[in-house]
Amino acid sequence: MTIDDVLVIGGGPAGLMAAHELVHTSDKKVRLLEADPVYFGGISRTQNYKGFHFDIGGHRFFSKSKEIEAIWKKILPNDLMTRPRLSRIYYNRKFFSYPLRAFEALFNLGIWESTLCMISHVKWRLFPVRQPKSFADWVSNAFGYRLFSIFFKTYTEKVWGMSTDELSADWAAQRIKGLSLTRAIMASVMKSLGQKSSIKTLTETFTYPRLGPGMMWHAAADQIRAKGGVIETDRRAIRFVRDDKQGVWAVTARDGQGQEHVYYAREVISTAPMRDVIQAIQPAMETAKAASKLRYRDFVTVALLMNKPAPFKDNWIYIHDPSVLVGRIQNFAAWSPDMVPSKQEGCLGLEYFCFEGDTFWTTEDKKLVALAKEELGKLGLVDVSKVFDGCVVRQPKAYPVYDDAYHDTVAAIKKELGERYPSFQLAGRNGLHKYDNQDHAMMTALLVARNVIAGKHLYDPWSVNEDAEYHEECAEAKAPEGAQP
Numbered sequence: 001m002t003i004d005d006v007l008v009i010g011g012g013p014a015g016l017m018a019a020h021e022l023v024h025t026s027d028k029k030v031r032l033l034e035a036d037p038v039y040f041g042g043i044s045r046t047q048n049y050k051g052f053h054f055d056i057g058g059h060r061f062f063s064k065s066k067e068i069e070a071i072w073k074k075i076l077p078n079d080l081m082t083r084p085r086l087s088r089i090y091y092n093r094k095f096f097s098y099p100l101r102a103f104e105a106l107f108n109l110g111i112w113e114s115t116l117c118m119i120s121h122v123k124w125r126l127f128p129v130r131q132p133k134s135f136a137d138w139v140s141n142a143f144g145y146r147l148f149s150i151f152f153k154t155y156t157e158k159v160w161g162m163s164t165d166e167l168s169a170d171w172a173a174q175r176i177k178g179l180s181l182t183r184a185i186m187a188s189v190m191k192s193l194g195q196k197s198s199i200k201t202l203t204e205t206f207t208y209p210r211l212g213p214g215m216m217w218h219a220a221a222d223q224i225r226a227k228g229g230v231i232e233t234d235r236r237a238i239r240f241v242r243d244d245k246q247g248v249w250a251v252t253a254r255d256g257q258g259q260e261h262v263y264y265a266r267e268v269i270s271t272a273p274m275r276d277v278i279q280a281i282q283p284a285m286e287t288a289k290a291a292s293k294l295r296y297r298d299f300v301t302v303a304l305l306m307n308k309p310a311p312f313k314d315n316w317i318y319i320h321d322p323s324v325l326v327g328r329i330q331n332f333a334a335w336s337p338d339m340v341p342s343k344q345e346g347c348l349g350l351e352y353f354c355f356e357g358d359t360f361w362t363t364e365d366k367k368l369v370a371l372a373k374e375e376l377g378k379l380g381l382v383d384v385s386k387v388f389d390g391c392v393v394r395q396p397k398a399y400p401v402y403d404d405a406y407h408d409t410v411a412a413i414k415k416e417l418g419e420r421y422p423s424f425q426l427a428g429r430n431g432l433h434k435y436d437n438q439d440h441a442m443m444t445a446l447l448v449a450r451n452v453i454a455g456k457h458l459y460d461p462w463s464v465n466e467d468a469e470y471h472e473e474c475a476e477a478k479a480p481e482g483a484q485p
């Protein structure tokens with residue numbers, strides 16, 4: 001029986017980062033299990049269809065952490081590009097800069113609507129909801145109800161599939177903390193006067209791998225293997241049994257054929273979704289039942305291939321039009337020209353938010369491609385006769401849901417796991433049930449890997465993100481940046 005020092009579950013940014021750190025800074029014997037038979041990168045993977053590459057949502061590489069930026073450069077020294085960023089909101093057949101430019105937004109809305117927005121803003125500043133609990137209240141307090149209902153409500157409800165009255169204020173606070181309309185207007189004024197805002201916010205370029213984020217994560221996997229780490233794909237961990245006498249975890253993983261494989265390790269780092277993992281630990285956790293109630297929002301991309309480039313330069317466009325289901329449109333050639341086979345071609349990713357197993361999720365691919373094409377035509381954004389093919393990618397558990405119960409559930413799980421099974425650590429976005437970007441997911445993994453190396457829990461992966469609000473800071477000058485997932 002082979003016993004590894006550390007078994008890492010998941011080959012997304014977090015799992016790969018944990019394994020990468022362990023093989024590069026210790027002599028631990030490391031094995032990583034990834035459920036997908038082909039792709040590394042998890043939600044940050046890049047899929048390939050007939051020579052067209054596309055992400056699950058576009059993935060900007062942007063971090064406040066110098067350490068994370070250095071790791072990206074080390075993993076992919078020759079293929080990181082600096083790309084211009086353009087993303088707009090499409091509302092009422094008009095484009096609005098995104099993040100919002102206050103004056104342009106008010107101008108586009110027209111004098112009457114703008115006046116109503118400003119009155120509503122003043123009213124909410126004077127009479128805010130004290131201790132806002134819902135997303136709707138939190139954002140209305142910041143911007144006024146009217147601006148909230150135009151620029152936040154429709155899109156946010158499409159994303160989460162629930163009313164913004166039900167969605168927790170925590171989520172708004174995490175994503176758009178520090179935002180204020182006044183500061184957004186000030187930044188707009190300074191911009192139009194040609195002055196630089198004092199707020200370090202205008203991220204008008206971003207880093208992106210030449211062939212999409214998956215390129216980064218496949219390179220990371222190669223480096224782990226080169227340093228002696230073992231990676232097995234097509235292995236979905238389904239059971240974690242603790243043998244305290246032996247000080248060993250027996251982990252069962254199932255492959256695509258249904259065959260089970262058992263692995264033994266002294267420690268486990270799991271980046272798989274918390275809901276599944278906590279219920280799969282034996283002897284059973286007391287918090288297993290609460291964990292079963294954690295919820296996720298799921299995501300479908302319909303990639304439409306075109307024999308003509310898209311007629312706009314946006315990397316992505318937010319669709320605030322309530323008459324179509326599509327929430328956002330990615331223009332992959334604008335992310336990197338190498339994402340499409342030639343300059344004469346284009347690939348648009350129409351993004352739909354749904355729940356795994358619902359009518360949308362289970363609709364057959366052919367129908368989804370037809371629907372996407374129809375909606376694209378209805379929006380009038382491109383000539384749909386140039387669309388020659390399409391493909392559908394389903395991403396379960398794209399977003400951990402912040403509902404009323406999640407906070408207490410996660411706190412209870414954290415406590416029980418830490419006290420009862422300290423050799424089983426969680427990291428990553430769904431691993432911690434935290435709405436993290438790649439860099440934060442990587443950082444949580446670095447911390448738990450360092451705990452393993454130190455032989456004690458020096459670092460708390462849950463602390464990452466709470467004081468690293470750079471995406472939100474970036475939003476300040478530009479209004480509702482952070483609100484758009």
Ligand SMILES: Cc1cc2nc3c(=O)[nH]c(=O)nc-3n(C[C@H](O)[C@H](O)[C@H](O)COP(=O)(O)OP(=O)(O)OC[C@H]3O[C@@H](n4cnc5c(N)ncnc54)[C@H](O)[C@@H]3O)c2cc1C
Pocket residue numbers: 009010011012013014015033034035036040041042043044056057058059060061062235236237238271272273299398399427428429430431436437438439441485
């Ligand atoms: C639409 C969208 C857009 C985004 N845009 C950005 C962006 O622009 N920039 C950014 O930095 N971040 C972005 N993110 C966030 C980013 O995708 C995540 O932060 C990141 O992928 C999280 O990494 P992770 O390793 O924690 O989890 P995941 O990416 O979910 O990876 C988990 C991995 O574990 C595997 N796995 C799951 N269960 C098991 C199991 N039981 N056994 C074995 N393997 C298992 C999965 O197959 C997967 O490969 C975006 C997310 C979404 C949904």
